[in-house]
Amino acid sequence: MDAPDALPVQLARLAREESAPLRSALDLVHAALAQRSGVRRAEVLAHEGGELVVVARAGEPGPVPGECAVVPLRHGGTELGLLHLHGGDPEGVDPAVRAAVGHHLAVALRDVAAAREQAELHRVTDAVRRLFEEGARASSVEAAGRLMAAVTADVLGAERTAVMLVDPDSLVTHVLGIGLPEGLEQQLAASLVGRLARDSPAWRRAAAAGGPEAVDDVATAPVRPGGFVRTLGVRSYVSLPLMSAEGLVGTALCGDVTRRRTWTAADRALAERLALQGAVVVDNARLRELERAHLRQLEHRAFHDQLTGLPNRAALLGCLGDALDPVTGDGRVALLLIDLDGFKRVNDTLGHHTGDVLLQQVAGRLRELLPAGATAARLGGDELAVALPGPATAHAADLARAVHERLGQPYGIEGRAVRTGASIGIAHAPRHxxxxxxxxxxxxEAMYRAKRAGSGPRTAP
Structure with missing residues (x-):
């Protein structure tokens, strides 16, 4: 087709056959205009982040002498980009052909932009979904921080990423990295953990901005020598503040070390979404940690004596039940029942505070004597017990004598030497x-016989 309307017809046909035919359309334009007007290179430039960027090129590489004609690419009254025609006599192109070329390339450029926008939306959606799905399984703040670092590095394509997390007092608690050389994460942690985050200029700027900060060239940024940014060794970076309802809980910093990078508007928008969702993930992980700690505390209180810290009666009964259960134990267990002699006298003459301190010291001595696998418990008042399951039952008599001797030695309490004794009864399962x-x-019963005899531990008959 050599007629003037051949190119518009070809472009219209191409638009029907391909969904986003920018490159194919530009090849057609270049081929036709090279033949008619001697155009040696055709380029499509799009507006991206306030700049004109070449998105498609056809024809000769390198410098082209001669004139450059510029054709605006408008769609719906908005200029989406420009068509540059280099060499030959591009101004001699028929105005109707120029208009058709401009229209078809603008439509193709719109489709490319829409496809990129859709891809960017998928990228953001996938990143947020990954944060929420994996973040819901994060068992600790550290795990949530590592997830945040991994997703940020992956989605933004950064060579190095580090996340700094703080406690409610803004003290740095964790520094976690992705893509760092061996030893760099430890170096960052050594220089930052335990310090106030506000000492970092990058942290202060993140807190003040309330959103991501993109720096194309670290040399132009007010960063502290030996600080977070300098130690990470990046030449350009994005800082993502993790803002929760309680304030700043951390910051993720990602960047490149081999190049200075120009962060696009899409990068900044994605960083903002990651910062918002990352803060939720870290906050939720912190709440889960607190909840688990509270449950552990409740469980400890349910099965431990608050004064001595020893297991309580419920815990001892559970230990005995496990040893006697044919599934969890072998049916063998020795039980030492201990009653402190003279404890009431200590309470009556020296006061309950002294009695409490005495019980705490008794508990400490019991812990020192316990063999592996044994359980000491306070049953209430001045009554204690030791359970020895399995093979340890063979050492019950030796342990009882050692306990009797150790508990009979004087206790130093507030400058006084306080003395008490111990009556100990021993029973074995399955023998007794x-x-x-x-x-x-x-x-x-064995303990009461020992108390009456006053001569050391007694074993049940």
């Missing part, structure tokens, strides 16, 4: 009983 109640009864 095969259930918890029977074992407690046998040990209790």
């Amino acid at each position: 009983a095969t259930d918890t109640t029977g074992l407690l009864r046998a040990a209790d």
Whole structure:
């Protein structure tokens, strides 16, 4: 087709056949105008981030002598970009052909922009979904921070990423990295953990801005020598403040070390979304940590004596039950029941505070003597017990003698030497009983015989 309307017809046909035919359309334009007007190169430039960027090129590479004609690419009254025609006599192109070329390339450029926008939307959506799905499984603040670093590095294509997290007092608690050389994460942690985050200029700017900060060239940014940015070694970076309802909980910093990078508007928008969602992930992980700590505390209180820290009666019964259960134990367990002699006298003459301190020191001595696998418990008042399951039952008598001797030694309490003794009864399962109640009864009877005899531990008959 050599007629003037051949090119518009070809472009219209191409638009029907391809969904986003920018490159194919530009090839057609260049081929036709090279033949008619001697055009040696055709380029499409699009407006991106306030700049004109070449998005498609056809024809000769390198410098082209001669004139350059510029054709605006408008769609719906908006200029989307420009068509540059280099060499030959581009001004001699028929105005109707120029208009058709401008229209078809503008439509193709719009489709390219729409496709990029859709791809960017998918990129953002995928990143947010990954943060939420994996963040819901993050078992700790550290795990959430590492996830944030990994997603940020992946989505923004950064060579290095580090996340700094703080506690409610703004003290740095974690520094976690992705893509860092060996030893750099430890170096960052050594220089930052335990310090106030506000000492970092990058942190202060992030807190003041309330949103991501993109720096194309670190040399132009007011960063501190030896600080977060300099130690990370990036030449350009994006800082993402992690803002929660309680304030700044951390910051993610990602960048490149091999090049200075120009961060696009799309990069900045994505960083803003990541910062918002990352803060939620870190905050939720912190709440889960606090909840688990609270549950552990409640569980500890349920099975431990608050004064001595020893397991309580419920814990001892559970230990005995496990040892006697044919599934969890082998049916063998020795029980030492201990009653402190003279404890009431200490309370009556020296006061309950001294009695409490005495019980705490008794508990400490018991812990020192316990063999592996044994459990010491406070049953209430001045009554204590030790359970030795399995093979340890063979050492019950030796342990009882050691406990009797150690608890009979004087205690130093507020400058006084306080003395008490211990009556100890020993019972074995299955020899004396095969259930918890029977074992407690046998040990209790042996303990009262020891108290009456006053000559050391007694074993149930």
